[in-house]
Amino acid sequence: MRADARDALARAGFSRREFLETSGALIVSFSATALAGRAGLAQGQFDTRTSHVDPAQLDSWIAIAADGTVTAYTGKCELGQGIETAQIQLIAEELCVPVARVRLIACDTAVSPDQGTTSGSQSTPTNFNDRNLAQAAATARQALLRLAAERLGVAAADLSALDGVIGATSNRATRVAYGELLAGRKFSLTVDPGAARKPSSEWTVLGKPVPRVDMAAMATGQLEYVQNVRVPGMLHGAVIRPPAVGATLVNVDESSVRDLPGVVKVVVRNNFVGVVADKPWHAIQSARRLAAEWRGGARLPDRQQYYDFLRTQPSRDAYVVKAADVEQKLANATTVLEATYRHPYQMHGAMAPSCAVADVHGGKATVWSATQSAYPTRSGVARLLGIPIENVRVVFTRGAGCYGLNGADAVSYDAALLSHAVGKPVRVQLSRRDEMAWENYGFAYVIDQRAGIDRDGAIVAWDHEAWFPSRGGRPGYDTPGNVITGALAGFEPAAFTPRGAAEPAGEFRNGSNAAPSYVSGRVAGRAGGAGTIASERVLTHTVLSPFFTGPLRSPSRLQNTFAHECFIDEIAAHVKADPVAYRLRHLRDPRLRDVLAAAAKAAKWDARPSPKPDARRTGIASGRGVSCVLYEGDNGYVAMVAEIEVDLATGRVAARRFVVAQDCGPISNPDGIRNQIEGGALQGLSRALGEEVTWDDEKVTSVDWRSYRSLPLGFAVPTIESVLIDHPEGTAMGAGETAITIVAAAVGNAIFDATGARVREVPFTPERIKAALSARADPSAPVRK
């Protein structure tokens, strides 16, 4: 075994002895059947490729050592969301062993299956339904029962497993432990799609608030993050990014740093510039002092006019739904309401600027990375370095919460390029500015909404048109130029080709929540939406962004839902209907109706139209707002009531109470879900009230925590009450991005309820609130007829 493999296993909590005992799991199959098994792994938009770890083989997922320790291999990694503990619960449950006896190795391309990217609230749907990790665990239990039946001479039906021991139901003295059954051998079986999962009625570990397995290590500062990885002989790198977006390198004067302490090498590749030094501080100092000459750069669009600019750009268009009668219904409607909503670029802004360690020598590379995409990053590093993919190993190592595509992939490339140049291990820790000025931002959006209302106040047509800028994104397997380092090193981002919109075909897909919950979602004659409005049109325009963009927690779903859930509120207010009742009037999905009703009930919702009839005109005004969504059209139901206060003199908003009701099918860990709801609600509040990427005519100017505002621990934190609706027999859905999706709308609606002022642009800064308060005199501005 190579030293780096040994180190990584040690890092993962494995000793060499244990490795040998469980080596069955690491004998990976170079099998043609891997391709056939691939279908079971593909998850929506998150592509996977054939790897040397064959997902059809049980040994690719689970190994049992002679001492009974269970090791599970997964392609879904811990980002702070609690999926490590939840997956351990899953294995413990299906295999009837205590949590403490399960180890999980996530996203090490040497040993774990390729499950694409840990993102999009897909880890629970992927690994907790009847396939992949869950099905492997069920197959393992079935195999152990069969082996025990042979060993004990008792029918499998008369055996049961408890605490890693299988015994006869009638006589527990007849028994055998897992470790004895396998004696360190591998299973040598394929995953059986027919193996029975344990019914949720028998769960003792899943569905329980099992404490996070990593909590004590985190609270005592002992958890190893990628920032803590130390490899013998390791050097430290720093990067020098261009001074302006799109600037190109003319010259680097290496003599400018030659006399600085510890400098090992200046590395230039195309527009990529970095330095390697003996210590981090020396790398930082030399990066600051390095004299580099740059030329040109884009003249960035005026930020104040940016939303209008988006409408004028060449675009790639798509319809989600397109009923033929929208214009006619709007023409015949009693009233047509219109409104435009704006959402800025926002950033992931991880607590830690991204960090990675790469060891490239002898034509091989090992990268310790907090990437969400171990296998795609492996492929990207291979392309970047021009070495065979099988010579690259990516070892996922914990990072700070990323909330999507932050700088983790880019810094993995940075470290690989620098290590390649010096032939020694190099650690790169980006600076705060490196991270914030060049990450792949969450999309800005401008959204026009139109609705036709009939004489009875019902919505008869809904027309949505949105523009959003995009550049690059997840690099996937083939496109390292989708993030800054790959682009600087000479790789192109994914091509942007404007084109007109085709008619919707196939089935209704609402993965970006571009369609509101209130439309029927009729495509090819079948209605797949959550609502009742049949006259519906949803058209999106993607335009080219000057900045890199990428998925940021609830990408597009959050921006679209902000516009939808505010607009339905505007319509309800116009027809003087209660916002909850008015939503229910246009919703047919029973589970979405249920979460909405549950949130309203828990919040003791006062049913009446907004705004509040006796709203204060001075001092502090209080109000409540509601919002809901079926996340991604099929991946989690959530509703929220927000209670807020507005200081009418300053325009400042304070949230006092959030009530969130959620249904994501079977709950793996109720405390984990509550933690996600609470964090999502407050992160959503921070994004709604203050977060906004800013720029001047050549560069991004929000590059630290003064120029990009995140609500600190000390702000007046609202109380958060979570109502969990459990469907233990249902399909498992995601829970990490639900709550955050609906915060801006609930808060915006509450501001309207408190004041009668509608704020249609995020973030809700005091200036915007005050402007909206002043505009109140203008009655019913959005009404067209």
Added chain:
Amino acid sequence: MSTLTLTVNGRAHTVDVDPATPLLYVLADDLALRGPKFGCGLGQCGACTVIIRGRAVRSCVTPVGPLNAAEITTIDGIGTPDRPHPLQKAFIEEQAAQCGYCLNGVIMTAKAFLDQNPTAGQADIQQAMSAVLCRCFTHTRMLRAIARYQREKNA
């Protein structure tokens, strides 16, 4: 470069560094401590916090040179997973983290403040935490953990 002696968590270490080097790099790289974290390098987020002479200090903007002979406490020195400090224990009991990267700043800032102000009210605690960030926004649990620690300590 100059030779300095730092006392960290009760142990003396001799390091040979540029005295302008921020303390964080010496702790995290020369001494390989995992607790203090790099978050911004600007003293804006708290992730690098250590305690010196009873005060919470942002080690990413504190040059190491003047700290020769100072006693420095990091989160690594106040408890272990098996024997956590009561404040760390409160965080574990409240499950008050997601990614955990900010925890060093949260716990060490709260510890320094509560050591000096054991009966501080909620508003004072909020003020003390007003420049500490958690980007997972685990705020409610963290504030609950701090309140639990204070309650149990004063009981």
